[in-house]
Amino acid sequence: DGGITQSPKYLFRKEGQNVTLSCEQNLNHDAMYWYRQDPGQGLRLIYYSQIVNDFQKGDIAEGYSVSREKKESFPLTVTSAQKNPTAFYLCASSHLQGAWETQYFGPGTRLLVL
């Protein structure tokens, strides 16, 4: 059963702590994305990766970092530099970068600050 999995479903961060959100896909997609969703705002792109070992900053990359060591995996780290991390984080993948009609989203991770 192909799809995207994200874990955990809920994540709590203490002040000054780095946390990592997991994203795995078995769709054999080359491109992967991380978005942030806040109430009343559209999804905003944090980072994207067109291919393994390559990634690019999106519109709101400050305070975040990513890696793409495997085609299936694209973890996102929310660092202590991100001062307002509370949001719903969505991972997505597509066959190729820009093949928007093939883009699938994961179920999301809700990050809360303690």
Add this chain to the structure above:
Amino acid sequence: QKEVEQDPGPLSVPEGAIVSLNCTYSNSAFQYFMWYRQYSRKGPELLMYTYSSGNKEDGRFTAQVDKSSKYISLFIRDSQPSDSATYLCAMVTSYDKVIFGPGTSLSVIP
């Protein structure tokens, strides 16, 4: 002015009604237009994708694009309670930048 505007709702309709959801945009560089459905606490799923002005139909859903007015719509015929969700429009420029609208919350009442 935001690049993509969408009435947040909530929009409440009786079962069987025709629903009209709309987005306006200001950037004439947008080339591709998409509609997503997002159930509460879930990821969005792509409903419709189009790149030309005019109508595109898929079952009970019709996407309409009017590039001259910078206006797109999603129509849902014979709405069902299972259509209750937030609907996001998204637009892509020719250089592959995608902008999402904030979403319209829809409730279909049995």
